[in-house]
Amino acid sequence: MAISEAGAHILIFPYPAQGHMIPLLDLTHQLALRNLTITILVTPKNLHYLNPLLIKHPSIHPLVLPFPRTDSIPDGVENVRDLPSGGFLSMMTALFDLYHPMLNWFRKHPSPPVAIVSDIFLGWTNRLAAELNIPRYVFSPSGVLAMSIACNVWRDMPKRNDPTDENEVIKFSDIPNSPSHNRWKLSPMFRRHVEGDPQSEALKGFxxxxxxxxxxxxxxxxELERVYLDYMKKFLGHDQVWAVGPLLPSEEERVGRGGANQILAGEIKSWLDQFEDATVVYVCFGSQAVLTNKQMEMLALGLEKSGARFLWSSKEPTTGHMVGEYGMIPSGFEDRVAGRGLIVKGWAPQVAILSHPAVGAFLTHCGWNSVLEAIAAGVPMLTWPMGADQFANADLLDELEVGTRVCEGERRLPDPDNLARLITTSVSDEKEVRSGRAKVLSKAALGSTQKDGTSYRAVNNLVDHLSNPKQL
Incomplete structure (x- = not known):
């Protein structure tokens, strides 16, 4: 393990969404193990996320800055998870108002950080770093293929041939395997861009x-995205690109990750313990997505018709306008699937569930954290991408032969008969090809983070880079 004699001081700035913050905090743990001195910037209501790190690492210090007040974000909200759908843009804009408080803190600090590592949605920190004459490094909680497409979109700003056609295909011919997406699958932030509009141009600048x-x-x-890592180096014009994942919780952190309590985790484990290996389908759509009642109905019907065993972590709506129209389990469904189906209302200990031998498939929205957790656990996926980077992630799973598409789009409905067939197949003897591929990728994922693995070495190289003034 590389140890920095200088203990270089680095500022870490996570974006306040659970799927963004948790992996960057996991990386921060790895950096602290290698003797870096670290300051993490958070707003007051997100400070509790740092508690495990602060207990383990006295070299980590929180920088707590007041959340900028804005009309676009309800009072007291400082995390995207508590915002209405589409809250990312409002949060990005609001956080830009931390520019001057951060600048003042740097200039008053007796030994300020020599570099900034911040989330992809905090691109404005590059301007701040330039003003301070220090480097800024981007942390991407998304995969390399997805980020390759995003960088192409914002650099090239592909024009529309037909302004009314959301199905128009956008091709990315210079990216390996030439991915192509319908326009409606691209980032909504890009699709809403209006040339000349100040907010749109600021967002492009970010x-x-x-x-x-x-x-x-x-x-x-x-081992997962080698061709896309090589492409990103070519696209950026340098080789300062590090793949340091999968960033996953330790064994002792698996149950608590995401807020699940010990009693619930124990009940879930006891339920799964009843079943043979690889015979249960785990269903979860992450911390943000809430299905419409019609989608819930079609999904429940597919699960019921499949006859398969399943564990469904169903997120309930958190905002008033969604209550009654989203997230309702169909009446009588739980009784009809009693014994072979378990429904957890709210967050479940996903890493621990995926690691259980009884779980043989994962029906997922293809959020990148979920994808990596399933790959590390060796579990093939049934994919229903809904937005953001999820379509690119699902494409990657298709390419790697560990994913099977069951639906796509945040408003679209799966065909329950087709869904039932795919669910049944995912835990039957027909699953062997994808199951075998998943096991190969799992071995590669776990090996990459072991001593002398590719990701282990990448973290060491990143620390050496941050700690060498000549490289900065």
């Missing part, structure tokens, strides 16, 4: 701030 930053750090691993 994204381009990533492209011109000193380097990229990905929560991925070389």
């Amino acid at each position: 994204h381009m701030g990533n492209v011109v930053s000193r380097g990229f750090v990905f929560n991925s691993f070389t």
